[in-house]
Amino acid sequence: MADSYDNRDGKIWMDGQLVDWRDANVHLLTHAMHYASSVFEGERAYNGKIFESRLHSERLLFSGNELDIPIPYTVDEIEAAKYEVMKANNLVDAYVRVLAWRGSGQDMGVASASNPVRMAVAAWEWGAYYGDAKMKGAKLDISKWKRPSPETIPCFAKASGLYMICTMAKHQAEAKGCSDAMMFDHRGYVAEATGANMFFVKDGEVHTPKPDCFLNGITRQTTIKMLERKGITVNERHIMPEELEGFEQCWLTGTAAEVTPVGQIGDYNFEVGAMARDIAESYEKLVRE
Incomplete structure (x- = not known):
């Protein structure tokens, strides 16, 4: 079994320099720990190349701006930091996590404008997010x-605070023997899984929820x-819950999830069919080109 994430060998990039993995720490009174004032990106590298790396770096800066967390690095500087971490840890196929947050400073209430914005980059080997689900769904x-x-939060940002209900939903799902949970949006439409977008197949066409209140991954x-x-x-559109019964196939997409077929959602069953397998194989080939 792998060591805890705070007890590993290797290097982590923090605020412009590489530090030993176990020394990559922050103070207890870090603003982000108390108020979730942080944004992040999760990325995968294949054969030494991070897939769509610059898009992730650009989205990190967008998320920071949305949450009033001005990240003091350019896209080029973030890119350099990611590859520096991979080189320092001798990684070729890896998961890369970039995190920016409000640190400790003069403010410890809700406001934190005077506190510095910090950034870190870590990378590690990480296999299939859903285990053997790629085969059986x-x-x-x-x-x-x-x-x-x-209207309640900048929902198009990749913000840490947006994931708390996802953690709760996934814990409840795992307690029932499930890999993940599907979530509806505030209007009752099908939205996404806790960390992945969703696609459905019916009569040879694909239907996917319109990302008008969640991350367009x-x-x-x-x-x-x-x-x-x-x-x-x-078809990018609003999908009603009762439509689930009529869909033939389903799959999830995400940087961690990659493309993973779904065999069951609640009482609804789906075939791990030809289209789901084909798109999963096509994605696997694309990211390694």
């Missing part, structure tokens, strides 16, 4: 928690382009 619970309205966008290149019609 993941099993999903249906969460009681809903994705929030855009980079892997989601990549998958849509792949499907369109294959001549498959993709």
Whole structure:
């Protein structure tokens, strides 16, 4: 069994320099620990190249701006830091996590404008997010928690605070023997899983929830382009819960999840069919080109 994430060998990039893995620490009174004032990116490297790396770096800066966390690094500097970490840890196939947050400073209430913004980059080997689900299809619970309205929080940012209900939903799903949970949005439409976007197949066409109150994932966008290149019609639209019964196939997309077929959501069953397998194989080939 692997060591705890705070007890490993290697290097982590923090605020412009590499530090020993076990020394990559912050103070207890770090603002982000108390108020979730942080944003992040999760990325995968294949054969030494981070897939869509610059898009992730650009989205990190966008997320920071959305949450009033001005990240003091350029896209080029973030890119350099990511590859410096991979080189320092001798990684070729890896998961890369970039995190920016409000640190300790003069403010310890809700406001934190005077506190410095810090950034760190870590990378490690990480296998299939859903284990053997790529072969037999993941099993999903249906969460009681809903994705929030855009009027309540900057929901298009990749912000740490947005994931708390995802953690709760996934814990509840795992307690039921499921890999993950599907979430509805605040209006009751099908939205996404706790850390992945969703696609469905019916009569040879693909249907995917319209990302108007949740993250339009980079892997989601990549998958849509792949499907369109294959001549498959993709319908981005609001999907009602009762439509789940009529869909034939389903899969998840995300940087960690990659493309993972789904075999069951609650009481609804799906075939791990030809289209789901084909798009998973096509994605695997694309990221290693």
